[in-house]
Amino acid sequence: MAFELVSSARCFGGEQRTLRHLSAVTGTPMRLAVFLPPQSSGQRCPMVIYLSGLTCTEDNVMAKAGAQRVAAELGLVFVAPDTSPRGDGVPDDAAWELGQGASYYLDARRMPWATHFRMESYLVDELLPMLCGALPVQASQVGLMGHSMGGHGALTLALRHPSKFRSVSALSPIVAPSQVPWGKKALEAYLGEDEDSWREHDACALLQRHRFDGTLRVDQGDADPFYQEQLQTWLLAQRCEEVGQAADIRIHAGYDHSYFFVASFIEEHLRHHAAALSTGRDKE
Amino acid sequence: MAFELVSSARCFGGEQRTLRHLSAVTGTPMRLAVFLPPQSSGQRCPMVIYLSGLTCTEDNVMAKAGAQRVAAELGLVFVAPDTSPRGDGVPDDAAWELGQGASYYLDARRMPWATHFRMESYLVDELLPMLCGALPVQASQVGLMGHSMGGHGALTLALRHPSKFRSVSALSPIVAPSQVPWGKKALEAYLGEDEDSWREHDACALLQRHRFDGTLRVDQGDADPFYQEQLQTWLLAQRCEEVGQAADIRIHAGYDHSYFFVASFIEEHLRHHAAALSTGRDKE
Numbered sequence: 001m002a003f004e005l006v007s008s009a010r011c012f013g014g015e016q017r018t019l020r021h022l023s024a025v026t027g028t029p030m031r032l033a034v035f036l037p038p039q040s041s042g043q044r045c046p047m048v049i050y051l052s053g054l055t056c057t058e059d060n061v062m063a064k065a066g067a068q069r070v071a072a073e074l075g076l077v078f079v080a081p082d083t084s085p086r087g088d089g090v091p092d093d094a095a096w097e098l099g100q101g102a103s104y105y106l107d108a109r110r111m112p113w114a115t116h117f118r119m120e121s122y123l124v125d126e127l128l129p130m131l132c133g134a135l136p137v138q139a140s141q142v143g144l145m146g147h148s149m150g151g152h153g154a155l156t157l158a159l160r161h162p163s164k165f166r167s168v169s170a171l172s173p174i175v176a177p178s179q180v181p182w183g184k185k186a187l188e189a190y191l192g193e194d195e196d197s198w199r200e201h202d203a204c205a206l207l208q209r210h211r212f213d214g215t216l217r218v219d220q221g222d223a224d225p226f227y228q229e230q231l232q233t234w235l236l237a238q239r240c241e242e243v244g245q246a247a248d249i250r251i252h253a254g255y256d257h258s259y260f261f262v263a264s265f266i267e268e269h270l271r272h273h274a275a276a277l278s279t280g281r282d283k284e
Numbered sequence: 285m286a287f288e289l290v291s292s293a294r295c296f297g298g299e300q301r302t303l304r305h306l307s308a309v310t311g312t313p314m315r316l317a318v319f320l321p322p323q324s325s326g327q328r329c330p331m332v333i334y335l336s337g338l339t340c341t342e343d344n345v346m347a348k349a350g351a352q353r354v355a356a357e358l359g360l361v362f363v364a365p366d367t368s369p370r371g372d373g374v375p376d377d378a379a380w381e382l383g384q385g386a387s388y389y390l391d392a393r394r395m396p397w398a399t400h401f402r403m404e405s406y407l408v409d410e411l412l413p414m415l416c417g418a419l420p421v422q423a424s425q426v427g428l429m430g431h432s433m434g435g436h437g438a439l440t441l442a443l444r445h446p447s448k449f450r451s452v453s454a455l456s457p458i459v460a461p462s463q464v465p466w467g468k469k470a471l472e473a474y475l476g477e478d479e480d481s482w483r484e485h486d487a488c489a490l491l492q493r494h495r496f497d498g499t500l501r502v503d504q505g506d507a508d509p510f511y512q513e514q515l516q517t518w519l520l521a522q523r524c525e526e527v528g529q530a531a532d533i534r535i536h537a538g539y540d541h542s543y544f545f546v547a548s549f550i551e552e553h554l555r556h557h558a559a560a561l562s563t564g565r566d567k568e
Binding site: 016063066068252256258 | 295296297353505536538
């Protein structure tokens with residue numbers, strides 16, 4: 001299936017696109033947003049995939065984060081998938097932290113979710129090859145980042161699929177979903193009551209057996225209302241220290257969970273990815 | 285009346301605020317958004333007021349334009365008022381280009397608009413002094429800019445109140461509302477059928493008698509769907525040339541009317557204002 005162009009706008013000398021395609025994995029139409037930097041008109045560029053947080057679509061980061069300016073400077077293709085399958089035939093939940101807009105980027109095993117909520121397979125096995133085929137990107141130079149639930153997605157997918165992603169970073173991520181209320185609710189709904197299966201989608205738990213061959217860059221605001229109960233960034237810092245995972249985890253005084261925080265620090269994240277992707281030094 | 289704090293978030297080392305106050309001029313509560321750069325915690329800073337376009341609120345530019353990064357670097361207080369009075373007791377129109385969200389930044393003379401739609405007096409006589417009193421700003425160093433209908437507002441208010449604003453710029457502005465469909469509809473609704481009164485709120489017409497003591501900086505995309513019929517930027521360029529008004533009017537290939545355009549060029553506008561406001565050379 002090919003991408004269909006929904007909209008296009010010039011932005012910082014490059015092109016901002018919204019695309020749509022019918023996913024064989026989720027069984028639904030899926031939307032995504034893509035920024036093509038000016039450099040990509042003449043050559044293949046590294047790509048950074050950004051996974052968004054609860055309730056977001058592919059649009060939020062493209063409208064609010066200011067990523068395009070930096071991606072245009074650095075020559076990065078910047079891609080934002082949607083946060084879940086959507087539509088009338090797709091199950092949902094009345095709570096905003098479960099169902100549509102809240103996939104947790106895993107393959108659900110329980111009904112009613114298991115039919116469509118297969119975001120891990122969608123992203124890794126379907127969308128990533130499609131992007132590498134359809135866009136001017138270097139398939140060996142792909143970074144993964146995310147915000148909040150998308151930070152969880154970035155950390156877990158990079159640890160689970162280390163051959164696919166050469167760099168990883170997260171803003172305000174959920175780092176230990178099997179230990180916090182949001183995560184427990186979602187993991188039980190999607191995977192069932194076997195808590196061993198939850199730990200396969202928990203960055204702190206995965207780090208007991210997996211390493212990422214590169215530095216985990218993480219930023220977190222200490223005025224984030226979800227910091228103490230849902231995010232608990234210190235658990236990731238402790239685990240990285242215990243197991244010897246390279247990590248650069250920074251706590252920022254006064255910042256909250258909003259896109260004002262994301263916008264303030266996304267430049268540093270994109271520079272982290274560009275450095276790793278252009279030199280390959282994070283993945284020799 | 286004092287400002288009430290609706291929300292606050294740290295952003296690029298400064299503070300993003302949404303404020304609300306009861307306006308004596310419009311007779312309604314009014315909202316606005318303010319970015320205070322880090323420099324403003326220790327000193328008074330120049331201020332740029334941004335007037336938004338049709339259908340916008342005080343939120344759009346703050347969420348989408350990436351202005352805070354540049355304002356934080358340059359030490360500019362950046363303020364976005366709402367685009368009209370709003371609320372249950374305020375008249376409106378079914379069309380999106382008239383009524384709430386579409387004030388045209390003038391004082392309406394016809395009913396039902398005349399009671400509340402007094403945005404020119406609100407901005408110049410009420411909000412501006414309030415901002416200078418309540419925020420760490422230099423009252424003599426204020427710039428005015430806007431997008432689309434807000435570009436019209438910036439150009440006309442700067443020409444009508446030259447002692448208040450030392451620098452002016454516009455992105456995708458309506459430059460001759462008395463000659464184009466959007467503008468004719470609004471000016472007739474708000475001012476009545478006397479077309480002489482329309483020209484008091486038309487930048488191209490005002491330039492026949494007024495000059496701005498500084499350069500009008502204007503940027504416009506040539507793929508903007510409103511360019512040919514509603515904006516007609518060339519009318520402003522011709523008028524500035526005829527009357528000897530300093531102007532820097534740039535047409536950009538491929539850009540549309542969206543905030544992807546605004547985001548791409550707002551840095552240049554803020555640097556234009558910062559240069560004029562810090563040196564005062566545009567208003568010796």
